[in-house]
Amino acid sequence: MRKRPLILQSDFGTSDGAVSAMYGVAYGVDQELKISDLTHEIPQYDIWEASYRLIQTLSYWPEGSVFVSVVDPGVGSTRRSIVVETKAGQYIVSPDNGTLTHIKRMIGLKQARVIDERVNRLPNSGESYTFHGRDIYAYTGARLAAGVITFEEVGPQVDVESVIELPIVEAIYDGEKVRGTIDVLDVRFGSLWTNISRDLFKKLGVDHGGRVEISIENGTRTLYKNILAYAKSFADVYVGEPLVYVNSLDCMAVAINQGSFARAYNIGTGTSWRITIRKAPRLVYENESQVFEG
Template structure:
């Protein structure tokens, strides 16, 4: 039987043996599995970031790919351990703690099941409550990817609509003729700001490439940045060190500094309390 790819995401980092232990459990289920890493650099406990990295990645993998996402601040609690099948045919094994927010809203969940830990749990781990990433999620993900179990054998069926979502604030048009949204996540290595403003909403402003826009970024009531910048195709449309507005790989608007970190330069964070407003440059 052909195996499906198994892809791991965690907030564990690579400084100790946690990720390697998950690999070992998976290979113990099936030595010929192909295992890949999405990332292990999620900020500790940050289920919002975990959710964003999944939607950034999942749909580009073949149907049948199994993702295991372990960002689990509630490990050992009553939160559910689940597996979902997306509407594009991939599977995600994860705690039901908001990690699936963007997959559910943007990609869609076709079906969901609660992991039956009486059968889908590493033998000998029954009294361990702090490493479900190894004992439950990597183990179940490996069994599913290898074909050792079917999706139906994961456990009891649940309503996909009951999968937990984190609160979000929709992007919208503003009364002054602009658009506003939130800064959802950073393009971590380069410090670009990725917003939730879809390009189709931005296009309603009628701004062409090469024109300037006004950008205002605030954290609740405090404004941290207010200036104009070019709307460009890519970073090369401005000089090194200059800012620009562009469309990112998820078809949403983003702000960057060419060969610099916008987030570091202006101490910008992410989440629902970080707001960004865009409008045409009033100076013409």
């Protein structure tokens, strides 16, 4: 059987030996495996971001690729350890704690199986209850990627509808404005990535170069309100100027050209962070432009 790529994600960081131990376990299964890292810089215990980074990445990997995602604040509890097959044909090994939320909703799950630890657990690790990423997930993922086991040999099948999802707030268009949540940051550059799809945004009838009014709230507080350009790319606005654009997931994002929008305005992420976008009244931004030119 041809070996499959093995891709690892965690909140372990790389300042100690945890990630290296996972590599070691995988190579112990088969030294010819091709192992890659998605990221090991997920914020500690942040299941939501783990879910988002999977949806950001998974579709670009070939059918049959095996992902191991370990963000596991419930390690040692009764939460399930599962492997799912997506409708696109990739596999994900993960605790069943919400990590698969975006994959389940946006790509879909074909099958799910609970890991049978009697056979899919690193030998002689049975007394370890705190490093399932190494002892169960890396080991099972490597065995699946190497063809040592088939998907059916992972363990008993369970209903894909039973796979746990985190709460989601759907983006909406009410005939005048679109409203959604700030799901995650483009970490390195501080852009805000929303759950407002490009198709939903298009209902506003704004073309590239047009202006939109955005407001950002957290609970009952409005943290930001301004009129921004809708740009194709960062190069369409001045350095330091904010903009709205379509990100790599085909959703709307907000940024500052060569700056961090999140840091500048102290913006966070999650379902309590709401963003509203509407078409800016033409008179407003034309007057603003005249004042600026004057």
